[in-house]
Amino acid sequence: MTRDLTITAVHLTPILVADPPLLNTQGVHQPYTPRLIVEVETADGVTGVGETYGDAKYLELARPFADKLVGRQVSDLNGLFTLADEVAVDSSRVFGQVDVGGLRGVQTADKLRLSVVSGFEVACLDALGKALGLPVHALLxxxxxxxxxxxxxxxxxxxxxxxxxxxxxxxxxxxxxxxxxxxxxxxxxxxxxxxxxxxxxxxxxxxxxxxxxxxxxxxxxxxxxxxxxxxxxxxxxxxxxxxxxxxxxxxxxxxxxxxxxxxxxxxxxxxxxxxxxxxxxxxxxxxxxxxxxxxxxxxxxxxxxxxxxxxxxxxxxxxxxxxxxxxxxxxxxxxxxxxxxxxxxxxxxxxxxxxxxxxxxxxxxxxxxxxxxxxxxVSDAPGLGVALDRERLAFLHRRWLDDDGTLRDRDDAAAMRVADPEWVTPSVPRW
Ligand SMILES: O=C([O-])C(=O)C[C@H](O)[C@@H](O)C(=O)[O-]
Ligand SMILES: [Mg+2]
CATH class of the missing domain: 3.20.20.120 (Enolase-like C-terminal domain)
Structure with missing residues (x-):
């Protein structure tokens, strides 16, 4: 049986998920953390899901990426990196060097781009696995x-x-x-x-x-x-x-x-x-x-x-x-x-x-x-072996929509300042 693996639609759903007050050297986790849920749909009606960081910087990159993905094959995983380079050229403002450092290491433009690619790669692998009846680990x-x-x-x-x-x-x-x-x-x-x-x-x-x-x-x-x-x-x-x-x-x-x-x-x-x-x-x-x-x-x-x-x-x-x-x-x-x-x-x-x-x-x-x-x-079901709960997704997306913008970027120092207005991200080394 041949399958049409052409991507016909891509959906991006930014969400805010509850996070407890976990402490780290920069501050404390905010009550909600942004994540981005990626869905790719194929011509045959197969849907694959992916997840990545959901802060505004990532969203800005993911949107043009999603547009360019339509019409390509879910099996074209190497092409995702070429596509990311094209998006990089188109959106040089976003892709300028973002050297803010932090708990994820120094955040370079390259790393932001790769984080976005990962969400799409996982979604494509999930769709491909479902289309072929194979778990993602088998595709790897x-x-x-x-x-x-x-x-x-x-x-x-x-x-x-x-x-x-x-x-x-x-x-x-x-x-x-x-x-x-x-x-x-x-x-x-x-x-x-x-x-x-x-x-x-x-x-x-x-x-x-x-x-x-x-x-x-x-x-x-x-x-x-x-x-x-x-x-x-x-x-x-x-x-x-x-x-x-x-x-x-x-x-x-x-x-x-x-x-x-x-x-x-x-x-x-x-x-x-x-x-x-x-x-x-x-x-x-x-x-x-x-x-x-x-x-x-x-x-x-x-x-x-x-x-x-x-x-x-x-x-x-x-x-x-x-x-x-x-x-x-x-x-x-x-x-x-x-x-x-x-x-x-x-x-x-x-x-x-x-x-x-x-x-x-x-x-x-x-x-x-x-x-x-x-x-x-390790799941042996086709794709990742997970199913999206659309009601929950809509609920968490609604929370993101309702936010006034203060929680759409993870900021542990800002969360700490709610408890301690004098708090500044400690300079390193702290001890
Ligand atoms: O191993 C690590 O460095 C982390 O897990 C980084 C995270 O940002 C962690 O510190 C956190 O969630 O507070
Ligand atoms: Mg660590």
């Missing part, structure tokens, strides 16, 4: 495991968003000290069966975070632990923390900011260093790997440009004896499904992937993905 060469392991992503957290801020209530409670962090970790294991733990640090002075990791090590002896202050520490502080926690850490994630600082830390500690901040594009690999700055690269398939680029990154890491795993930002089930399909195809995945998904009480799927024993089963 086939799974080498039946389930993908994730780590519990622990955050220092307030019980509620600051007073006066409209938000959805969560049932996690506060975690602002070692006891709170351990209680949160226990809840993660009880609810989802996670066996490895990552604590988002850079929030409290390092001694307090060291105490929290030691408390985790005592509560969960032998379990893999990570600490990620998002580059908030000096080289000296990073080395002190490495010395204190060397025995219990699987790796230390982005203790210091940037490749030169990470290389200095790496040269003086045996604790492996991981990053989702200094190696975020192919162009950044050479310097980091030749300087021995990182031992594990955490891919985010969004800003690496999709699932096939993630496989290429894994191959480069393998070549250089560098480990690979996955980073995440606030995301929904479409992204978790995409992460799971690609992770299932990566041979040397020796570290549990990160996911914010347990923090998201809302989704756009008819059925949420489940963690069983800390793992997500």
């Amino acid at each position: 060469g086939g799974k080498v495991r039946d389930a993908v392991e994730y780590s519990a992503y622990l955050f220092y957290k307030w019980a509620d968003h600051p007073e006066g801020v409209a938000s959805e209530k969560d049932d996690w409670g506060a975690a602002v000290d070692p006891a709170g962090v351990v209680a949160q970790a226990r809840a993660f294991t009880e609810r989802y069966g996670f066996t490895s733990f990552k604590l988002k640090g850079g929030v409290f002075p390092p001694e307090e975070e060291i105490a929290a990791v030691k408390a985790l090590a005592e509560a969960f002896p032998g379990h893999p632990l990570r600490l990620d202050p998002n580059g908030a520490w000096s080289v000296e502080t990073s080395l002190k923390v490495a010395a204190e926690l060397g025995d219990v850490l699987e790796y230390l994630e982005d203790p210091a900011l940037g490749t030169p600082a990470m290389a200095e830390v790496a040269a003086k500690t045996g604790v492996p260093l991981a990053t989702n901040m200094c190696v975020t594009t192919f162009a950044e690999i050479q310097e980091a790997f030749t300087k021995g700055a990182v031992q594990v690269v955490l891919s985010d398939h969004h800003y690496w440009g999709g699932l096939r680029n993630t496989q290429q990154l894994a191959a480069v890491c393998r070549t250089f004896g560098v480990g690979v795993s996955m980073h995440s930002n606030t995301h929904l089930g479409i992204s978790l499904a995409a992460m799971t399909h690609v992770a299932a195809t990566v041979p040397d995945l020796h570290h549990a992937c990160d996911s914010h998904y347990p923090w998201q009480s809302e989704d756009v799927l008819t059925e949420r993905l489940a963690f069983d024993g800390g793992k997500v089963a």
Whole structure:
């Protein structure tokens, strides 16, 4: 049977999804976070879905991209990058260098463009898989495991968003000290069966975070632990923390900011260093790997440009004896499904992937993905194996439409200023 894989329509739906008051070194999560849901429709009536960052910058790029996609084949995945280049030329204003830095590493025009491509790539793969009756992992060469392991992503957290801020209530409670962090970790294991733990640090002075990791090590002896202050520490502080926690850490994630600082830390500690901040594009690999700055690269398939680029990154890491795993930002089930399909195809995945998904009480799927024993089963259903809940999508889109613009760009520092009007994004290194 032949199928007509021509793309006849593309729909972009920006949404705002509830997010708890999770703390990081820049501030606190806003009550709602923007995401973009991409749908591509083929001439045969097959629809594929994708998800990516939804801030205004991404939307501005996604719109002309969507227009140009109509008439092309969902199987033309390489063509997505050519198309992105064409859009780049057309919209040079948006594609000018956007060098704002932040928790996703330095945000270059290239990275924004690739994040947009990833949403479309996943949607095309989903449509192609549905059209051919094959799961996305099969289109990527086939799974080498039946389930993908994730780590519990622990955050220092307030019980509620600051007073006066409209938000959805969560049932996690506060975690602002070692006891709170351990209680949160226990809840993660009880609810989802996670066996490895990552604590988002850079929030409290390092001694307090060291105490929290030691408390985790005592509560969960032998379990893999990570600490990620998002580059908030000096080289000296990073080395002190490495010395204190060397025995219990699987790796230390982005203790210091940037490749030169990470290389200095790496040269003086045996604790492996991981990053989702200094190696975020192919162009950044050479310097980091030749300087021995990182031992594990955490891919985010969004800003690496999709699932096939993630496989290429894994191959480069393998070549250089560098480990690979996955980073995440606030995301929904479409992204978790995409992460799971690609992770299932990566041979040397020796570290549990990160996911914010347990923090998201809302989704756009008819059925949420489940963690069983800390793992997500790899779907063998055609495409990603997920179904869009159109009512939920419309509801979350309505929230985006109703917003006065203040929440359409993620801004953790602005959210923190609601609680503390004097707050400014701390300069780095903070400690
Ligand atoms: O591993 C990381 O660096 C992240 O997950 C970055 C995120 O932005 C995280 O810090 C957050 O959501 O607050
Ligand atoms: Mg990180």
